[in-house]
Amino acid sequence: MSAGHQVQVSARGTPPFAVLMPVWGRDRSDRVELALASATVDQQLPPDLVILTVDGPLPAALETLVARVVDGEFGPAQVLRHETHRGVAAALQDGLEVSPLDLVARADADDICRPERFALQIPRMDGDADGADPVDLLGGAMREFSDRLEPGHGPLRARPTTHDEIVEYMPHHSPFHHPTVVMRRSVALAVGGYRELPLLEDYWLWERMMLGGARLGNLPEVVVDYRVDDDLFARRGGWRLYASDVRLQRHMVRDRVTSPALFLRNLTLRGAYRFAPGWVRRLGYRTFIEKTA
Helix, strand or coil: CHHHCCCCCCCCCCCCEEEEEEECCCCCHHHHHHHHHHHCCCCCCCCCEEEEEEECCCCHHHHHHHHHHHCCCCCCEEEEEECCCCCHHHHHHHHHHHCCCCEEEECCCCCEECCCHHHHHHHHHCCCCCCCCCCCEEEEEEEEECCCCCCCCCCEECCCCCHHHHHHHCCCCCCCCHHHCEEEHHHHHHCCCCCCCCCCHHHHHHHHHHHCCCCEEEEEEEEEEEECCCCCCHHHCCHHHHHHHHHHHHHHHHCCCCCHHHHHHHHHHHHHHHCCCHHHHHHHHHHHCCCCC
16 A cells, blocks of 8 residues: 555655544553653654544543643644543544544553654655665554663563564564554555454554555564553453454454464463463563563
């Protein structure tokens, strides 16, 4: 799909882009403020627009922060509001649909974008001086941090970098870290955009974009510091999330992205992961999925 897109260039000499961030009532205002600043005013290449999707009612501290966003403290902004909490897939889909810009960067409300993130990613979307092809979906590496571990010192989360490597990796695990991606809005919406699938709405979108002909890539550089709290791995277990695994694997085998044998293997491994104790889940993820440093 890249070959047919029209290249837009802003006054800065780079394609214009928006940052899309969802916020809901359980987010902490101090973390959201840090995440917002890191993705906007602290960037070497700031976004042309911030799209903040407010997913349900907010406490007073977050409402005050949203008012600051509306007032332009973090740059040009558009705030979308919904009276009830509908989930991240619906919130992100709304943001994609209203964006006036074709390049949309994802940012989460509790992570930290590194200052060079968009200066690295945005020019790469339309190719580079070394002859790299344009891409429609571009991610990068992350490093974990927590309240006990400062940014820059935690385990590394990396993924394959080239289109062919990503296609080969797709049947096994999600080949992108969601908080790091920049996507071409038109390509994402052409395959249906975000659809409801708890915890796996992003993986399903990447699969459909690949099948739709999108060019894929990951930068080897760390572009996001990813917050890992004590409950992260505990939240990733149980029947509800295993049901998401089953649904996604069914889609992937029907789409011939996976084989029947790999379908059974994946569900066996995911079942062991979802129903293991949280500390075992953390160890398994570190050992078998992520490259650590």
